[in-house]
Amino acid sequence: MDLSTQYLGLALKNPIVASSSPLTWELDSALALQQAGAAALIMPSLFEEQIEHEQAQLDRFIHQQSIGHSETDSFHPQLNDYMDYQNKYLNRLKLLKSELDIPLIASLNGISEGGWVQNAQELEEAGADALELNIYYVAANPSETSQQVEQRYIDVFSAIKQRINIPVGVKLTHQFSSIISMVKQLEQAGAAGVSLFNRFYQPDIDLETLQIVPRLELSRSSETLLRIRWIAMLRSHLQLSLAITGGMHTAEDSIKGLLAGADITCMCSALIENGPQHISRVLEQMSLWMMDKEYESVQQLKGSLSYQHAINPAAYERANYLEILDNCSSASGVLV
Numbered sequence: 001m002d003l004s005t006q007y008l009g010l011a012l013k014n015p016i017v018a019s020s021s022p023l024t025w026e027l028d029s030a031l032a033l034q035q036a037g038a039a040a041l042i043m044p045s046l047f048e049e050q051i052e053h054e055q056a057q058l059d060r061f062i063h064q065q066s067i068g069h070s071e072t073d074s075f076h077p078q079l080n081d082y083m084d085y086q087n088k089y090l091n092r093l094k095l096l097k098s099e100l101d102i103p104l105i106a107s108l109n110g111i112s113e114g115g116w117v118q119n120a121q122e123l124e125e126a127g128a129d130a131l132e133l134n135i136y137y138v139a140a141n142p143s144e145t146s147q148q149v150e151q152r153y154i155d156v157f158s159a160i161k162q163r164i165n166i167p168v169g170v171k172l173t174h175q176f177s178s179i180i181s182m183v184k185q186l187e188q189a190g191a192a193g194v195s196l197f198n199r200f201y202q203p204d205i206d207l208e209t210l211q212i213v214p215r216l217e218l219s220r221s222s223e224t225l226l227r228i229r230w231i232a233m234l235r236s237h238l239q240l241s242l243a244i245t246g247g248m249h250t251a252e253d254s255i256k257g258l259l260a261g262a263d264i265t266c267m268c269s270a271l272i273e274n275g276p277q278h279i280s281r282v283l284e285q286m287s288l289w290m291m292d293k294e295y296e297s298v299q300q301l302k303g304s305l306s307y308q309h310a311i312n313p314a315a316y317e318r319a320n321y322l323e324i325l326d327n328c329s330s331a332s333g334v335l336v
């Protein structure tokens, strides 16, 4: 069975990629993921806020030096202390790169065009095979139009893209009025791929303390349906690489993502829940299913049920809406 695929111009031995999580940071778990068959790893993100915070501290340090208080120097932190976060990331990238045989994708997470974008260059120099840009933007400003929000994505992407030569993919949320148009704009700006969709970590209300508390819940397979629809539509309109992320837990989830048109399927929650070894079971079950259905390769499988190739493409659109509502029956004993 030929499971090979391509993503962001990288040749991958199969379509299962471990997406950003603590598992792709630690060397032991990264090696275990590779051993289990992961085709590539995406590192956790380097965050704009952290970089900018460190930069501000550094600027204060330099200012302090220039006004000269040499007798108090020994009380001040050393220059290296200010660069911990970025150096730690670069050192980890170099370590993982030297120990792993599979491609390693670095990740930047931010929302503006500030000085932090220069980090992309350092990630490339440290050996990243590609870069994933995660733009996690909550449009909370009432005077910012949807067009301005979209332009922000293009501007941040372009600021990073122009600094590096490795391929750049963008991890997006689904919260756009016109996701196909948004992705098309990114493709035109030079994005090598998109990863769909980012999961927003929602704030919750604690009814005891009346505090707003951040809530991080692992995903469920049911979340794949939103992604499958949009991957199927995008595959028929665009050429760039597509990664499906969010709710990919089983071989069935991954196969559906590929049939819709994804080039790779990314896993995070499933690996946190079941451990790296989960990947080998998914790959085995995927191969069995493909054999059973007489597919010879992932290449043949990819996009064979995209909007363009599905027998009933309208099912990806509004067409079945009324039918579904009509067929929804309530639990027995409930009066409607």
Ligand SMILES: Cc1cc2nc3c(=O)[nH]c(=O)nc-3n(C[C@H](O)[C@H](O)[C@H](O)COP(=O)(O)O)c2cc1C
Pocket: 019, 020, 021, 022, 043, 044, 045, 046, 107, 109, 134, 171, 197, 198, 199, 218, 219, 220, 245, 246, 247, 248, 266, 267, 268, 269, 270
């Ligand atoms: C503990 C944890 C840490 C994560 N860290 C990052 C991160 O640093 N950068 C990022 O882009 N996504 C991060 N994610 C998101 C995942 O990479 C993934 O896109 C998301 O969980 C959806 O995939 P899943 O349904 O397979 O979990 C994180 C997720 C979890 C659960």
